Amino acid sequence: MRILLVEDDRETADYITRGFREAGHVVDHAANGQDGLMLATDAAYDALIIDRMLPGLDGYRLLSMLRAGGTTTPAIFLTAVGGIDDRVNGLEIAEDYLVKPFAFAELQARIGVMTREKFTTPAEDSEYTAGDLTLNRLKRTVERGGEPIPVQPTEFRLLEFLLRHKGHVVTRTMLLENVWDFNFDPKTNIVETHVSRLRAKVDRGFGRELIRTVRGAGYIIDDDA
Missing domain, CATH: 3.40.50.2300 (Response regulator)
Structure with missing residues (x-):
């Protein structure tokens, strides 16, 4: 368009x-x-x-x-x-x-x-998965391979949003609005910093990275990462 x-x-x-x-x-x-x-x-x-x-x-x-x-x-x-x-x-x-x-x-x-352009938003579930990673919205827990992963509230919201859009690229603008509730661009690296911290917790040491950067577009998480 x-x-x-x-x-x-x-x-x-x-x-x-x-x-x-x-x-x-x-x-x-x-x-x-x-x-x-x-x-x-x-x-x-x-x-x-x-x-x-x-x-x-x-x-x-x-x-x-x-x-x-x-x-x-x-x-x-x-x-x-x-x-x-x-x-x-x-x-x-x-x-x-x-x-x-x-x-x-x-x-x-x-x-x-x-x-008449369709912009869809995935419905919410109580639990989201990607590979051996599981996030439970009701219990507010994150596990990978059965191992509990401690995350901060912002990291939880960030991971939840990525998992809700599993298999689709999530842009920086989408994250700013839906995770931080910013209706403007604060001109900082807040998104990049939190994605890096989240990766260190859910990807490092597990042999396979689930969160990937799509250059010039944003981030994606899926089962085939």
């Missing part, structure tokens, strides 16, 4: 762009309304993500001009303005309206509804 993001806040733009690119989508970014208008009229997109308050040409005027020109691409407004009147006006020309701050997972889900 190809997405156009028109957002003047650099941190927000970087976070959204990273999240969708990690999920395998193409994202073009414009930092102001004029550039967004130019990109939207020069290329075909599957979805538009537009900040309502933009320098020069604001998001409402931008989308109004695109609609007047015949553009029917599904669009969602991002804004810190959440009044009823603002929402109603925005929804007259856009398919959706999301108030800041927001979770990337919610934005992704709303884009999925707009474009």
